[in-house]
Amino acid sequence: MERMIDKFYKSLAKGKIYGVRCRKCGYFSFPPKAGCAACGAHKMEWKAISGEGKLLFFSSGNLPPMKFAKYHPYAYGVIELKEGPCFFTQIEGLDVSSVEAIERQNASLPMKVKAKVKKMAGMNIVVFRKA
Numbered sequence: 001m002e003r004m005i006d007k008f009y010k011s012l013a014k015g016k017i018y019g020v021r022c023r024k025c026g027y028f029s030f031p032p033k034a035g036c037a038a039c040g041a042h043k044m045e046w047k048a049i050s051g052e053g054k055l056l057f058f059s060s061g062n063l064p065p066m067k068f069a070k071y072h073p074y075a076y077g078v079i080e081l082k083e084g085p086c087f088f089t090q091i092e093g094l095d096v097s098s099v100e101a102i103e104r105q106n107a108s109l110p111m112k113v114k115a116k117v118k119k120m121a122g123m124n125i126v127v128f129r130k131a
């Protein structure tokens with residue numbers, strides 16, 4: 001069986017973003033995981049995400065991983081996908097030039113966002129921007 005993470009990144013390279021859904025209880029996981037976090041079953045099926053979600057809060061990535069350092073500063077926050085799961089990722093199109101700007105924009109959240117695949121540091125990653 002192809003490793004989940006390999007399959008995930010291969011589909012990102014084609015611009016497709018997948019999560020997995022539990023065949024037993026319907027719980028949706030993103031990024032894909034081998035087991036269901038809700039019921040523990042290991043019967044997951046691949047399912048493309050809608051790409052729609054809400055930005056709950058964000059800050060600037062002050063301590064980015066080394067390979068992303070050259071893109072600093074960027075907005076980094078928590079997205080709640082329409083399918084349910086929440087996760088941390090990068091958000092484009094926000095002003096992270098000052099603490100005041102970050103606070104002001106956070107005060108008007110949640111905001112609708114849409115996923116896209118972006119090539120950064122030689123990797124395809126999932127980022128979000130204002131819908």
Ligand SMILES: [Zn+2]
Binds near residue numbers: 024037
């Ligand atoms: Zn389940």
